[in-house]
Amino acid sequence: MRRIPYRLAGAAAVLVSLPLAVSPPVAAQAVEPDYTITVNPAATGATIPQSMYGVFFEDINYAADGGLYAELVRNRSFEFNSTDASGWNGLTGWTATGSATVTNDDQRLNERNRNYLSVTGAATLVNAGYNTGLAVKKNDKYDFSVWARGTASLQVTLQTVDGTALSTPLTIATKGDTWKKYTGALKATATSDVAHLKIKTDAAVRLDEVSLFPKNTYKNHGLRTDLAQKVADLDPGFVRFPGGCLVNTGSMYAYDAANNYPRARAYQWKDTVGPVETRATNKNFWGYNQTYGLGYYEYFQFSEDIGAMPLPVLPALVTGCGQNRATVDEALLQRHIQDALDLIEYANGPATSTWGKVRAAAGHPKPFNLTTVAVGNEENLPNEYWANFLRFESAIKAKYPNITVVSNSGPDDQGATFENLWAKNREHGSDMVDEHYYNSPAWFLQNNRRYDAYDRNGPKVFLGEYASLDNKLYNSLAEAAYMTGLERNADVVKMASYAPLLANIDNVQWKPDMIWFDNDESWGSTSYQVQKLFMNNVGDRVVPTTATGNVLQPKPITGAIGLSTWRTAATYDDVKVTRPDGTVIYGDDFDDGNADGWTSVTNRGNWTVSNGGYAQTTTDTEDTMVKAATISETDYDYTLKATKQSGAEGFLVAFGIQETGQFYWWNLGGWNNTQGAVEKGITSAKEQILTKPNTVTTGQTYDLKVSVRGTKVTLFLDGVEWASFDDNAVTEPFAQVVTEDTRRGELIVKVVNAQDIPAVTRIDLGKRKVARTAKQTVITGDPGEQNTRSAEPIQPVTSTVSGIASTFTREFPANSVTFLRIKTTR
Structure with missing residues (x-):
């Protein structure tokens, strides 16, 4: 068997993410397979519903306004206010020149549409839409509409920031002292992604529901x-x-x-x-x-x-x-x-x-x-x-x-x-x-x-x-x-x-x-x-299979220890790491007035040594983690004292901190001081390993102990066992499933190889007769790569491959997803 290289973080195995050159998969010859996939000819698999994925x-x-919903005008009905976000008001998204105020009175458009814009004389209104401006395309048409009350002439155009016209002007004459909807169309004379909508009025008028929609929507x-x-x-x-x-x-x-x-x-x-x-x-x-x-x-x-x-x-x-x-x-x-x-x-x-x-x-x-x-x-x-x-x-x-x-x-x-x-x-x-x-x-x-x-x-x-x-x-x-x-x-x-x-x-x-x-x-x-x-x-039915091959066994939890808070001021003291026999590996009581050896992980919060303790003093900052003392021992006890001074939550005691950004932390008084948890962190995100109700009392000092024995962790709160867990799951970097598309008469062999080396795999389809060629689609690349606005390097590649038979061997690329659609024959 081939040895599969990994980098370890805590008890969890994490695959090494290295740049690699990817070659098209080829049929392996005279090579002992790393994995086998065998169809069970005697079993009938589950039906897959059409609703399987959505x-x-x-x-x-x-995702809606400024996204899937095609409206181009931001705050079209002047309803934004500080409840939505700090500093927002009825003119957020707009620039108004002249006398224009947002009004809420019994002259409104209707009871649900509370605000409208009251213009008392000649004025100019400009809306820049979402992101950096409105996106318009040359020769495309855009439907404009506005509800208005009063008699005035409105001139509507698209323009650049410096005032260069991007459309022919649209003139709308409003009339009468009742609300009425007025419509028209603008045609873009140039393409721009920083366009602005400009409305000029020559007289007093009330405006609401100012809208601009692309003529072409889905x-x-x-x-x-x-x-x-x-x-x-x-x-x-x-x-x-x-x-x-x-x-x-x-x-x-x-x-x-x-x-x-x-x-x-x-x-x-x-x-x-x-x-x-x-x-x-x-x-x-x-x-x-x-x-x-x-x-x-x-x-x-x-x-x-x-x-x-x-x-x-x-x-x-x-x-x-x-x-x-x-x-x-x-x-x-x-x-x-x-x-x-x-x-x-x-x-x-x-x-x-x-x-x-x-x-x-x-x-x-x-x-x-x-x-x-x-x-x-x-x-x-x-x-x-x-x-x-x-x-x-x-x-x-x-x-x-x-x-x-x-x-x-x-x-x-x-x-x-x-x-x-x-x-x-x-x-x-x-x-x-x-x-x-x-x-x-x-x-x-x-x-x-x-x-x-x-x-x-x-x-x-x-x-x-x-x-x-x-x-x-x-x-x-x-x-x-x-x-x-x-x-x-x-x-x-x-x-x-x-x-x-x-x-x-x-x-x-x-x-x-x-x-x-x-x-x-x-x-x-x-x-x-x-x-x-x-x-x-x-596909519409699962084809039952079995698979054999390499898996990765868990490794002990090692790494730095840490302290953190979440919208809470807290003080930590008497930090110590010992072997099971009591031998001290690391200790800091902060009595010397400094925190030498402690470094910030997140560059947040205000950490200072005060009155013989290590304190984080802000109550509006999240995730203030600091760390010290990388522990290479597999069995150790991490003890400390913790006191909440003020704020919304409690304590965050971290351990197993890796340079990759991975860590564990014991969260006490989380979720607005309603529950505790053990969470496994991956950079800025976390998954919960266990949760239970918990609160932390302000001013009370707690004795905390994290006891690590390989992959097993036991947590003690004031000398009483609070919870324990064993992060000992096996990692399976190779996964597969076979489904059948009965309408098209095809088997779909789906293989995922989430590791940095290819996976030579023998596939046994039983006694099924199949075509000698198959349609193959592969997604592969550097595992650290991502698609962005400037480049989308990770794309599927589809080809026709040969060498298919009732039993055949293929080499699946490192860090890949491969689908083979194989025609079955009678």
Whole structure:
């Protein structure tokens, strides 16, 4: 067998990421194989549903406004304010010359559209759109519209920053003291990605809903063409929308005039349908404004346009994403349950029904054929969530018994909430359970068999959000390896979607992401290319196989020790590392007034030695890690004292810190001082190894001990065992699955080789007769490479290869995903 080289970090094996020259795979001759793949001729595999892979859309990273939604004008209805983001106001996105003020009074356009612009004389308004300006293309046409009240002449043009015209002018004459919509078109005379929209008025007038849309949108349904096409090219089986954290966060208000349509309320689908000028705007959970121009009608229409099943997610009236609140308002809960029933009628009801009539008025008299709805997203209050879920499910099933209702298992891949909710779902016999997790590449390579042990007769799994914690090829290889396990378990895992889908390069709240864009360009990440390869080559049945070959055994946890805080001021003292026999390896009591040997990892926070302790004094800074004393021992005890001085959370005690950016930390008083955890960090992102309820008391000194014995860690809080874990999973850098496309009469052999050397592999297809050639698609390259705006080096390469037989040997390139489509013959 060939020896596989690795670099180790902590207990997890991490593959060496070195530049390499990649050669096309060739059939290996007279070489002992590293791996074998053998088809089981006696077994029949699971049917793979058409919905196996889909996409998850959330308005995060400016994915909607300034993204998929093709509107070019930012803050078109002057609704932005400081609730959305610090420093924002009704003219954010605009430059006004002359007398122009944002007004909110009883002369407004309508009750949902609260603000309008009041111009008291001649004035000039300029809007630069999103990113660095509006993107326009020579000879393309753009539809302009505005609601106006008053008599004036408006001159509308596109121009550069210095005033050079980019379009012929459009003149609109407004008339009368009632609100009226005016429309026209602009034709670009040059191409620019820094254009501005300029509006000049010669008299007093009131303006609202200033809009500029490309004439050419995806299937003429208002979505940006290149982004929509990239999603369509994935050929997704479903579209999960509209989130995500923005679904179940915010204030728990319904749409209610008595509350003055409060900002930061929970997402409600009824806010997002009907004419756009009547839709409310809202604070987005991710720190900006969402106009709801991209609303439920558009989501349903887009799903239909790309041939995907719509899968809306409804708030369960229990917040998640760190907020952890549950409603106690029975009337509000009943209103949201009725909203769920109304949504199904909106999607499926006849055009004569109450809500079907609203759909028909928007231009879609035929039903959207909704089959599945999800209730809730990542709720971390399992008992409260479960009580509400049962209320929703009961009402939905009573009226619409054929609708699949999706529950969930909380925000993590394991832990108390996960176990609690899965137990409830199994006992109840739920239709489907939504799982979410974002983990390291090592985790994905260590958990390929996760679903092998799931109950085949229990609730089905919807993996609604997952990704490896970066956007490099190596992350995508780990995801690809994991996806072979999803397909192998297609009888349990019925749907899966990478997340998030879209990210505006200038407005990023979360990464990794699948598709990146600015105002005129878009590019797929390495994960986009991998997801597309899998989604375009699913097959309809699993062909059972066995595989043999090299795996990597875990290594002990070694590395530096560290200290950190998260929006908390804390003091640490009496730091010591000892061998099991008590021999001191490292110690620092800070009594000498300095912290020699401690260095910053994140360059954040204010660390100082004060009163014989090492203190971090800021309460508004996250992730302030410092480190010292690289420990090469495999068995050791790390002890210290910790005192919270002030702030939102508690302590972060790090160990096993590697130069690669990997580490472990014990998080006490996390999540706004509600729970503790052990997390495994990968640069700036972390996966949770274990969680449990926990709070930290300000002013109290705690004795903390981290006891490391190889790969096993035991944690002690004030002398009492708090928790333990063993990071001893085996890493499998080679993964495979075989599926069948019965319609085309093809076997699809899918092989992932996530290591820095080629993998010579013998493939035994049993007694199947196959063609001598096959269509091969390979994605490979430097594992540290990523696709960017300037270059997309990671692309699939398709060719025809020979040497195929019932049993054949191939060499799969280092750091590669390879698909072979092999014709079967009779």
